[in-house]
Amino acid sequence: TDAVLEQLLYPKLHNRSNRRMPDYDYIRKELLRNGVSKKLLWTEYIEDCRANGDEPLMYSQFCYHIQQDEQKHRATMHIKRKPAEQIEVDWAGDPAMIIDPDTGEIIKAHIFVGVMTYSQYTYVEAFLDMKQRSWIKAHIHMYEYFGGVAKILVPDNCKTAVIHNGKRKDQQINQTYQELAEYYGTAIIPARVRSPKDKPNAEGTVGNISTWITAALRNEQFFSLAELNRAIRKKLLTFNQKLFQKKEGSRLELFLENEKPLLSPLPATRFELSDWKTATVQFNYHISVDKMLYSVPYEYIKKKVDVKITDNTVEIFYNHNRIASHRRLKGRPGQYSTVTAHMPEDHQKYLEWNG
Incomplete structure (x- = not known):
């Protein structure tokens, strides 16, 4: 083969390949650091070769081999895409x-x-x-x-x-x-x-x-x-x-x-954009959202609750569990949305009294 012929005919040239090659992994990491250049790394490489009795590469060859190694690491892969993925x-x-x-x-x-x-x-x-x-x-x-x-x-x-x-x-x-x-x-x-x-x-x-x-x-x-x-x-x-x-x-x-x-089918209705707020339940077992008042079970008085607000609904959560849901009120401020089941028992009885 060409390699064997070269070794037989040009032994001196062939022996040049026995020169110590750079540590590519080390060089790649060092070049990422501020102020580190190929010239500095080559100088350190020469000193290390002399200390260990190895024959170093010249600067141009040192740079050439580093460039060849860099190109291997720039390999890109074509990823085959799947339909609807x-x-x-x-x-x-x-x-x-x-x-x-x-x-x-x-x-x-x-x-x-x-x-x-x-x-x-x-x-x-x-x-x-x-x-x-x-x-x-x-x-x-x-x-x-x-x-x-x-x-x-x-x-x-x-x-x-x-x-x-x-x-x-x-x-x-x-x-x-x-x-x-x-x-x-x-x-x-x-x-x-x-x-x-x-x-x-x-x-x-x-x-x-x-x-x-x-x-x-x-x-x-x-x-x-x-x-x-x-x-x-x-x-x-x-x-x-x-x-x-x-x-x-x-x-x-x-x-x-x-x-x-x-493609997966669309849901029956559009996703509704929601805003999240924190509110404290008042003594009248209601919370205030955009100047409107919504009831929650009276057991949660003075508790902090999370409120999810969409264009049409107001949902109230305590420790990630939904405790109340209301249709969102619109119009003049100060309106109440009250669910009878949220009221204490004596309050419910009061509602039953007639004139």
Whole structure:
């Protein structure tokens, strides 16, 4: 073989390969530290070789071998996606613009993007902010647009999805976001911090959305969010129907054929966004929520309770057990919603007295 011929014909050249090679694992770790350079590590490597009687590599060869080792660690893997398995969600970097019809002020509209990872079928909607309410609404509308729910949801590490407690590993899903996931029967697996390859479809589609939707609407003027979203919906339909460059069909065709039949069905009713508050039960066995009063069993007087408030209901919990539920009152402040069973026995008897 060539290797044997080289050893026979050029023994001196062959012996050069006996030079001591760098410790690649050690070098990789050290280069991550502040102020450590390849030149410094090479100097330390030469001193170590001389102390042990080994022949060192020259600086250019030292750098070459380190570069070859680095390339091995940059290997990427193509992960085959399964239909209806996961959706990647994110906010697009470039906002759209709305003009206030009264003041002429230009307002930024933030673009939410949701992508089915298998077909790359996309949902896009504009919101005036990136707060919790907008984030949850975007997911509800996205599931209705897709007509079903995927098994996994992959969001970015934004505050509306993940609560950061200072430590990278010590992160938990936002409570309202977790409720949404449980309601729709999906699992939330956030992408790692600064790891865009954890959600490559969303990252790639964000760039396409910026070109084919946001930039395509740059010369049009919009005076309301509804008007902007109608224009986005038209562009979105065209975007999903565009043929792929490197494979057959379009996002829409691939979604309808392979993914939509496998999606979990939507619940009978929409998820209701809830707010959580803490309240103390008063001596009249009621709590106050937004200037309205709701009863709880009188045994809980002066106890602190958790209150879950949606647009239509008020639910009251003590130690994670629901103790009362009311239809939410609307209109003039100071109204009472009282359940007779919550009252002490003598109070109930008083109600039975007639004139």
